[in-house]
Amino acid sequence: MIGNVTSLSETVHAAIDHARRSHQSCVVSKIEELNRILPLDFYQRAGRSYSGQRCYWSDSSGELQLVGAGITAMIATQSEDAAVQVRQAQARLFRNAYTVGAQHVAGTGAVFLGGFAFDSKKERSAMWQEFGSAYFILPEFLLTVHRGHCYFTHTILCRPNDDAAERVGALEAQPNELFDNGFHAATDTHDQQLLDQKDLDQDTWCRLVAKAVQTMQETPMKKIVLARARSLIFQRQLSSHALLRVLSEEQKGTCIFAWKRVRQHLSGQRRND
Numbered sequence: 001m002i003g004n005v006t007s008l009s010e011t012v013h014a015a016i017d018h019a020r021r022s023h024q025s026c027v028v029s030k031i032e033e034l035n036r037i038l039p040l041d042f043y044q045r046a047g048r049s050y051s052g053q054r055c056y057w058s059d060s061s062g063e064l065q066l067v068g069a070g071i072t073a074m075i076a077t078q079s080e081d082a083a084v085q086v087r088q089a090q091a092r093l094f095r096n097a098y099t100v101g102a103q104h105v106a107g108t109g110a111v112f113l114g115g116f117a118f119d120s121k122k123e124r125s126a127m128w129q130e131f132g133s134a135y136f137i138l139p140e141f142l143l144t145v146h147r148g149h150c151y152f153t154h155t156i157l158c159r160p161n162d163d164a165a166e167r168v169g170a171l172e173a174q175p176n177e178l179f180d181n182g183f184h185a186a187t188d189t190h191d192q193q194l195l196d197q198k199d200l201d202q203d204t205w206c207r208l209v210a211k212a213v214q215t216m217q218e219t220p221m222k223k224i225v226l227a228r229a230r231s232l233i234f235q236r237q238l239s240s241h242a243l244l245r246v247l248s249e250e251q252k253g254t255c256i257f258a259w260k261r262v263r264q265h266l267s268g269q270r271r272n273d
Contacts, residue, residue, distance in 0.1 A: 011100045012167045015158040024096055025157040027072070027138070029110045030171045031101035034143075034150040039065040040248070042143045042178065043258075044241040049177050055113045055137065056244055056258040063147050066107050068139030069178065072155045075112065075136040082116055082134035093138070107144040108151045112136045114259065118227050130261045141175060193235040199228065 008030060015026035039056070046054050046069035055068040075089045090112055099109050114136030142153040154175075158167055199205065205228045212224040240258055247256050 008100050008171060009164070009168055011098045012158060012171070013164050015096075015098050016160070016162050016164055016167070018096060019158050019162070020160040022096060023160060024092070025159050027093055027097040027110050027155060028158050028167070028171065029097070029099045029101075029153050029155040031099065031103060031105075031108050031151055031153045033102050034152050036148075037143060037145070037150050037179075039067050039143060039145050040241055040245055043067045043069075043244065045178055045180060046141075047241065049175075050141075052260050053137075054240075054258075054260045055139065056256070057113060058248070058256045060253050060255050062248075064107050065143075065145040066111065066113060067143040068113050068137065068141065069175075070140030071137045072140045072157055073138040075114070075134065076132050077134050078132045080121055080133065082132075086112075086116075086134050086136060090136075102151060105144065105146055105149070105151055107146055108142070108153050110138060110153070110155050111142060112138050115257075131259075135259070135261065141178060192238065194232060195235055196233040197230060199230050201228075 011028055011030075015028045019026045039058075043054060043056050046067070050069040053069060053071050056066070058065040073093060075086050077085050079085055094110065097110055103109065114134065115131075116134045117131070138155060139153075140155060142155070144151040144153065154171055156167060156170055205226075208226055212226060215221055216224060240260060244256065244258055247254075
């Protein structure tokens with residue numbers, strides 16, 4: 001990261017000057033502390049303008065929650081060496097990064113959110129094609145709730161030929177749809193009717209479990225992570241914010257996450273055992 005400049009105008013001018021010298025885009029983030037905002041309400045409001053460009057993540061304690069809306073930069077790859085490509089792409093962007101505003105708070109500023117395929121060598125079904133071997137976004141807008149305090153990060157790119165006044169205006173513009181006090185979150189629908197469910201490839205799953213047990217019995221290995229798919233068909237389309245609310249209520253002590261990409265949605269929870 002290049003550094004921090006005191007005023008927004010100075011930051012943007014410095015970023016554009018650096019972009020012209022280096023012939024590379026520069027990341028500029030403005031961080032503000034806000035009054036208390038409920039993260040899942042913010043996530044739902046973001047759906048009106050950024051339905052296919054939202055993400056949510058919470059740590060297992062619930063002390064750190066992140067909600068992203070919009071996309072300033074994206075890293076997506078189908079490669080088997082996805083981890084290397086993601087690290088290199090992030091490093092290139094963050095070498096040219098400026099920050100103004102409240103700082104040194106976990107989860108604020110320019111933060112990439114995303115993840116990797118469970119098995120990068122496995123051929124992906126149509127269900128997972130949108131996410132590839134790795135999919136990460138740098139949100140345009142990021143709400144961070146850290147130990148009860150709320151912060152809002154607005155991140156843009158400054159390019160060599162950008163107009164400084166226009167870029168300053170972009171950072172100063174308030175996304176009113178994300179802070180609509182008249183907006184009321186819809187009541188969660190716990191009455192969704194499950195019409196059908198089935199475990200996919202049950203025979204293969206049973207063989208994998210047996211093999212994992214045998215491996216741990218015969219080797220020093222103490223833990224093996226397995227995953228399987230289950231198909232669920234509901235009476236109506238599930239809303240991602242309602243699903244997140246249910247996970248938050250019923251899966252205490254787990255990391256909870258959700259990513260929306262155009263037509264695809266990925267959500268779930270993970271224990272840190």
